Amino acid sequence: MKKFISFLLALFIAITQVSIIFADTEEAKLDIVSKSAVLMDASTGKILYEKNSHEKLPPASVTKVMTMLLICEALESGKIKEDDDVQISETAASMGGSQIFLEPGEIQKVDTLLKSIAVASANDACVAMAEYVGGSVEEFVVLMNKRAKELGMNDTNFVNTNGLPVDNHYTSAYDIALMSKELLRHKKISKYLTTWMDEVVVGKKQAKIGISNTNKLVKHYTGATGVKTGFTQQAKYCLSASALRNNT
Template identity: 90%
Template sequence: MKKFISFLLALVIVISQGNFIFANTKEAKLDIASKSAVLMDASTGKVLYEKNSHQKLPPASVTKVMTLLLICEALEDGKIKEEDDVQISENAASMGGSQIFLEPGEIQKVDTLVKSIAVASANDACVAMAEYVGGSMEEFVDLMNKRAKELGMKDTNFVNTNGLPVDDHYTSAYDIALMSKELLSHKKISKYLTTWMDEVVVGKKQAKIGISNTNKLVKHYAGATGVKTGFTQQAKYCLSASAMRNNTHLIAVTLCAETSPIRFKDATSLLNYGFANYESVKICGAKDKVATVKFEKGEKENVDLVAKDNLSVLVKKGDKKDFQKKVEIKQDLKLPIKKNTELGVVKVYRGKELVGETKIINNEDINKASYLQMLRRIVDNLL
């Protein structure tokens, strides 16, 4: 009996030591070599891992995440269209570094320029679009800094649109994750960010130039959705990488890696860690019905309200999924109300902690009832 008990005690010690070693091995896999890094859930903005995530560093071409975001917003607001013609300025054509060799005076479509920025990191295309959207590069940079503040990017100051070396141009891994998260919410950008190889026709002689994505994870990492690479001698090797598996969408940012393989290795380690340990639980999808509101003076008395965006909650694998959903509708809504107006919010709680939320909108116009409709309604109620 004593021998059996001794054997059990020895077995417990071995298992405990094994678990301890396993835990250390797991941490070793997250031994990130890049100077700064962060892993963020793209749905909720929850940080899952960070290393010097708020350190202000030059981002090189990862700057273009904000440039692409402003272009996406201009497209969705109807200010510009993909088929618009853009005349290339001498300033845009003079950009060095990564480029598609645009010539002053040539005409390019917005679609071609956006593709060239997202896939080939083209500095000339970047400046051309900044001038087209903002009126000038300086005004566009002002828009970049304004949008950064709106997104809560407190470690950021932009001086140009493409990340070429310049004084006082900096951001952080955390801020890059924030603007990457916002960019990925625009579905139209996906076709550009996930293109591996393509070609564009440029120059007054209409020469075909092959372009390939600078983000190798687009081809080599399962579920990759973007986002952007960057390199200068000062910034070293930078990367914002994103991937989606099942319903889980993650963003890994690495800054100031000594070599290009290191940035991709670090980002891969971060993404693998995230997918191995976390999962997203879908609460509702975009356009799913979440509430019905009564408008006594409305043309339609009962109107369904829907979620503006997909709403998911990130949890550790194996954790209980005990969520409570709360719908809050704005008070004193006045008619008429145009389609897609934000009328409230749906919030998800885990206990007392707010773990997710999305806006509530109407998916149809809500107009006032006519006098005849109101009269009929009064009569029906009386009867």
């Protein structure tokens, strides 16, 4: 009984301390061990917390936030359509890392490729869509950097569409928040950012491949709405996460 009472007292003290800490947000202290972080209100752009938020770092697959943004904007402008056929090139099919194992010469719909990027972080789908939207990967990267400047992403330089390790490819936590905020405006992609599991049909043999979201918060965090994970040996673990609670 004494142990039980002691436990309740300790629990009460802990809850009281937490209440005091968060009663005044000005005094709330977060101990974030990552090199860089930022917390932004997506509706206003107000920064609620930051740590080295403008430090230029490799973003790994979080790069794909910009890739998805340009695809969504091309869809909304009518430049491309969801049911457009995209022929997969040798270059796209040769991508390593996360992929859906596209084969050279096969045809895929824009919708399938976009879903594969958002859910499965597919590098091959990124390259296929970059070639389709931009005419080439190089031209698509030019569009990525142009859009970054328009959004005020002054800490960013993109060299590829998927975040695979390459020199001079970097962004910051602040810039990731800016492009993530912009991406979340598109209802089309929001559906896929919150998809936990799905499947795609790929290859000349039309094989069904199951895909699951690399962002485990979608399943385990109440209100999670996205956005993108990333990992390379150079970048380590990277995350753009969003959630909606009480209209915030």
